Amino acid sequence: xxxxxxxxxxxxxxxxxxxxxxxxxxxxxxxxxxxxxxxxxxxxxxxxxxxxxxxxxxxxxxxxxxxxxxxxxxxxxxxxxxxxxxxxxxxxxxxxxxxxxxxxxxxxxxxxxxxxxxxxxxxxxxxxxxxxxxxxxxxxxxxxxxxxxxxxxxxxxxxxxxxxxxxxxxxxxxxxxxxxxxxxxxxxxxxxxxxxxxxxxxxxxxxxxxxxxxxxxxxxxxxxxxxxxxxxxxxxxxxxxxxxxxxxxxxxxxxxxxxxxxxxxxxxxxxxxxxxxxxxxxxxxxxxxxxxxxxxxxxxxxxxxxxxxxxxxxxxxxxxxxxxxxxxxxxxxxxxxxxxxxxxxxxxxxxxxxxxxxxxxxxxxxxxxxxxxxxxxxxxxxxxxxxxxxxxxxxxxxxxxxxxxxxxxxxxxxxxxxxxxxxxxxxxxxxxxxxxxxxxxxxxxxxxxxxxxxxxxxxxxxxxxxxxxxxxxxxxxxxxxxxxxxxxxxxxxxxxxxxxxxxxxxxxxxxxxxxxxxxxxxxxxxxxxxxxxxxxxxxxxxxxxxxxxxxxxxxxxxxxxxxxxxxxxxxxxxxxxxxxxxxxxxxxxxxxxxxxx
Numbered sequence: 001x002x003x004x005x006x007x008x009x010x011x012x013x014x015x016x017x018x019x020x021x022x023x024x025x026x027x028x029x030x031x032x033x034x035x036x037x038x039x040x041x042x043x044x045x046x047x048x049x050x051x052x053x054x055x056x057x058x059x060x061x062x063x064x065x066x067x068x069x070x071x072x073x074x075x076x077x078x079x080x081x082x083x084x085x086x087x088x089x090x091x092x093x094x095x096x097x098x099x100x101x102x103x104x105x106x107x108x109x110x111x112x113x114x115x116x117x118x119x120x121x122x123x124x125x126x127x128x129x130x131x132x133x134x135x136x137x138x139x140x141x142x143x144x145x146x147x148x149x150x151x152x153x154x155x156x157x158x159x160x161x162x163x164x165x166x167x168x169x170x171x172x173x174x175x176x177x178x179x180x181x182x183x184x185x186x187x188x189x190x191x192x193x194x195x196x197x198x199x200x201x202x203x204x205x206x207x208x209x210x211x212x213x214x215x216x217x218x219x220x221x222x223x224x225x226x227x228x229x230x231x232x233x234x235x236x237x238x239x240x241x242x243x244x245x246x247x248x249x250x251x252x253x254x255x256x257x258x259x260x261x262x263x264x265x266x267x268x269x270x271x272x273x274x275x276x277x278x279x280x281x282x283x284x285x286x287x288x289x290x291x292x293x294x295x296x297x298x299x300x301x302x303x304x305x306x307x308x309x310x311x312x313x314x315x316x317x318x319x320x321x322x323x324x325x326x327x328x329x330x331x332x333x334x335x336x337x338x339x340x341x342x343x344x345x346x347x348x349x350x351x352x353x354x355x356x357x358x359x360x361x362x363x364x365x366x367x368x369x370x371x372x373x374x375x376x377x378x379x380x381x382x383x384x385x386x387x388x389x390x391x392x393x394x395x396x397x398x399x400x401x402x403x404x405x406x407x408x409x410x411x412x413x414x415x416x417x418x419x420x421x422x423x424x425x426x427x428x429x430x431x432x433x434x435x436x437x438x439x440x441x442x443x444x445x446x447x448x449x450x451x452x453x454x455x456x457x458x459x460x461x462x463x464x465x466x467x468x469x470x471x472x473x474x475x476x477x478x479x480x481x482x483x484x485x486x487x488x489x490x491x492x493x494x495x496x497x498x499x500x501x502x503x504x505x506x507x508x509x510x511x512x513x514x515x516x517x518x519x520x521x522x523x524x525x526x527x528x529x530x531x532x533x534x535x536x537x538x539x540x541x542x543x544x545x546x547x548x549x550x551x552x553x554x555x556x557x558x559x560x561x562x563x564x565x566x567x568x569x570x571x572x573x574x575x576x577x578x579x580x581x582x583x584x585x586x587x588x589x590x591x592x593x594x595x596x597x
Contacts, residue, residue, distance in 0.1 A: 067339050068319075068568040068575035068585065071593070078571070078594045080295050085572070085592050086318045088300040088308050089583065090444045091473045092276065096257045098242040099170040102179040103477055104493055107582035110239025112281050112297060112589060113264040115288070117145050117163065117221070118237045120587060122578050124346075124397075124497045126233035130158070130243070130265070130288070131221075140228040145221040150288040152245060153269050160215035162243035167213050169249075170240065174204060178481060181505060181512040182240055182495065186232065188212030188224035195510075227531045234496030242266075267292050267590035277301060292590045293574070303444040303473060309567075318569045319585065324446060327384040327565060339570060342386070345562035346494035346579045348395050348502075349387070351439070351454065352516040352556045354484040359435055364426035366554035369487075370412040371419035372461040375559055378453045383446065387560035392551040393492075393502055395561040397579055400499030400543035410552035416461040423462050431463030438469040441489035442476035450559075451489065484515045490556065494580050499543035503527060507555055518555040571597035 077083075093106040101110055117131035131145040150158050170177055171184055171193050184190035189211040196207055212224030225232060235241065248263050249256045256262065262270050265288075268281035278300045283291035302308045305321045312320035322330060330336045351369075353360035360366055375389035391411035394401045404411055420430070428434045439455065441447045451468050458464045466487070471479060480488055495501050504527050506513050526546035533539035551558065564584050568575070574591040581587055 067341055067570070068572040068592075069577075070573050072573040072595055076573075076595050077293070078596045082596075083293055083295040083594050084298065085294050085296075085589065085594065086298045086300065086316065087583075087586075087589070088302045088311075088317060088320070090301075090303055090305070090308075091442070092301045094474065094478065096262075096270075098166065098240050098244060099175050099177045101240050104582040107239050108586045109279065109299065110242060111266065111582070111586055112268040112299075113262065113266040113270060114239055114242035114244075115266045116237050116239070116242050117147070118233050120234065120237050120496070120578055120580055122576050124234075124578055124580055126237055126496075129237070134233055136230070140230050141225045143223050143225065143229075143232055144216075145223070147219045147221065148288065149219070150265065151286045152263050152265050153284045153286055154263050155286055156245075156263075157218070158243060158265055159218040160221040161218070162245065163221050164213050164215040165246045166242065166244040168208050168211050169244065171211060172204065172208050177240075178478070178512065179240055181508075181510075182238070183235065185504070185508075186225060186227065186229050186235065188226045190226065229500075230536075231496055231498040231500060234498065235501075238495050268297055271296075287590075289590075293593045294589070297589055297592075305445060312567060312569075315569075318572055320567050321445075322565060322567060324382060324384040324386070324449075327386070330567070336567060339567040341564075341566050341568060341577070341584070343564050343566075343577060343584060344388070344395075344397065344579055345564055345581075346395055346397055346497055347492060347562035348390055348393055348558055349450075349491045349560050349562060350390070350393070350489075350556045350558045352484075352488055352490045353518070353554075354486050354488075354516050355518045355555075357486055359426070359428070359437075360486060362426050363553055364422045365428070366557075367552075368419045368423040368426065368462060369458065370551075370554045370557045371415040371422065373454055373457045373557060373559065374414045376414070378450065378457075379560055382449050382453050383560075384565075386565050387563045390558040390561050392547050393506075393556070393558055394499055394543070394547055395494075398494060398497050398499060398502065399540050400502070400547060402544050402547050406544065407548060407551060410548040412551050412554070412558055419461055423464075428464075431465075434462075434464050436467070437464065437487055438467040438485065439487050439489070440469040440471055440476075440480070440485040442473040443470035444473040447489055454559075480515050481512075484517070488515075490515070491562075493562075493582060497580060499530070499540070499547075503543055503546050503550065504530075507550060516556065518553075520549055520553050520555070523549045523553070523555075571595040 089105045089108060091105045093109050096109050098110055098114060115129050117129060118126040119129040121127045130147055130150060132148040134143055134145045136143050147160055152158050169175055171180055171190050173194055173196055180194045184194040193207045193211055196204060214222045216222050243265060245263050252261050259270050259273050267284055267287045269284050271282040272280040278298055281297040285291050306323045308317060308320045309322045309326060311317045353366055355361050379385055379387050379389055391404055391407050391413060392402055439451055441451045448470060455466045455468060458466050492506055505511055507518060508527055509519050509524050523546050526542050530539045530542035533542060566584050571594055572592060573595060574593045575585045576588045577585050578587060
């Protein structure tokens with residue numbers, strides 16, 4: 001969830017840090033377009049574009065100023081020694097092993113070091129990367145990728161076998177990937193491998209070899225899918241699905257990702273890593289599209305936006321988020337206002353419950369919390385009115401999103417009278433005899449300010465005193481996954497623009513991202529109905545019904561849909577933005593150029 005947990009992933013979403021494009025979606029959004037694939041039963045070959053309008057295009061909103069975009073002429077370019085771009089992350093990656101990746105900060109770094117079969121373009125469509133084309137069978141249960149001839153950063157040939165090895169290693173329970181659920185239920189044999197109840201190496205090796213991934217030859221990768229998965233070309237764009245080198249891993253073990261040892265196939269190579277401070281990258285001379293113009297990319301680790309904004313003003317960063325309190329002044333400043341980028345993000349900020357423990361095993365308690373939070377006031381007073389208050393999980397721009405009107409009574413709206421009634425029906429009138437409860441959150445970005453506002457709402461509207469429980473940002477997501485608190489902050493940034501990546505992956509039964517362990521039989525039935533739907537329209541309709549169940553049963557309290565407010569220096573060119581970026585602009589660091597300044 002923000003990442004993946006975003007966090008990203010599933011569960012939690014790290015506060016987005018760089019700046020993004022203004023794709024100003026209409027408030028409330030629509031029901032969403034159709035999936036990127038054609039109708040069920042139709043073969044799909046890339047790089048063809050489907051007829052359905054995609055999230056992030058003109059149909060979803062309008063584009064405003066895009067600082068940092070465009071291409072520079074040779075005369076405008078700064079000399080090579082000045083081709084340096086300085087970004088930052090509020091959370092340091094716990095790992096840069098693709099198989100162990102689960103957060104947005106990790107995805108940002110993986111995007112620089114590795115390139116997958118596909119990548120996501122500004123219209124949120126998958127386009128060829130290491131794969132030059134792909135083709136589904138008639139029922140979307142098998143896909144064949146044709147790879148281009150390319151190499152690793154050390155010049156060794158990259159083949160389909162590198163992807164086969166990487167994916168089998170990733171889903172092998174001996175690897176212990178925290179984000180195996182991304183692909184385990186999609187690739188044939190993945191659920192059996194990940195869920196194996198044996199530690200016998202021979203049995204695990206047999207399950208691993210049975211996984212539906214085969215390198216037919218050096219340039220052909222065939223994948224058998226457990227369900228019709230028209231979204232699979234978007235899924236494989238993620239850093240988690242990147243190729244890795246078997247010989248490097250076997251020779252170096254857990255140290256294979258260290259400086260001087262790591263071999264990737266992305267636009268950059270890891271040049272230096274100072275834990276707690278920064279990572280520095282140099283161009284990969286063997287990148288399949290040629291080396292980047294940038295001679296150095298530096299990603300700093302800065303836990304608070306106020307420090308980052310000060311560094312930006314001192315010309316020590318080229319891109320930054322800003323503290324919400326600074327937004328009005330920036331908007332009035334003629335210089336800084338021209339550097340603003342706003343963007344609706346395919347991401348949701350929310351609070352989850354551990355439903356295995358009282359009092360949150362009681363649906364009325366969860367519903368009371370959901371209706372006691374004044375989202376609009378929180379957004380206006382704490383976040384300068386930037387995000388959009390949410391009433392359900394899937395954000396505008398993703399198929400399966402439901403409008404406020406479509407949500408009806410299921411919508412998580414601010415209704416303190418209803419909240420008090422629900423709490424009384426649960427046995428806690430005016431909060432009397434409510435057990436002690438704490439709210440856990442990662443202590444970076446604006447999370448503390450948001451938690452304080454939620455704390456005040458629950459006290460005022462329910463009579464419940466919530467204790468705040470800030471946690472170290474670098475370990476928060478692993479702590480929540482290992483030992484879910486009763487009430488905790490979460491977030492989710494889309495890995496790909498499909499409802500499967502939200503409802504099934506985050507709240508589906510047995511998902512490794514379902515940290516609160518919420519389950520609902522009707523919700524599961526609707527997910528299964530979506531998996532077997534005969535048409536794209538029926539599939540999306542099933543997800544929309546599932547969204548209503550999730551919101552009404554208060555599987556979590558959905559607070560807002562992300563909209564980022566970022567600044568980028570006027571000497572930056574070449575950036576592009578998507579509503580799916582793990583960090584705004586991170587997909588395009590490889591394309592950045594620095595102008596004379």
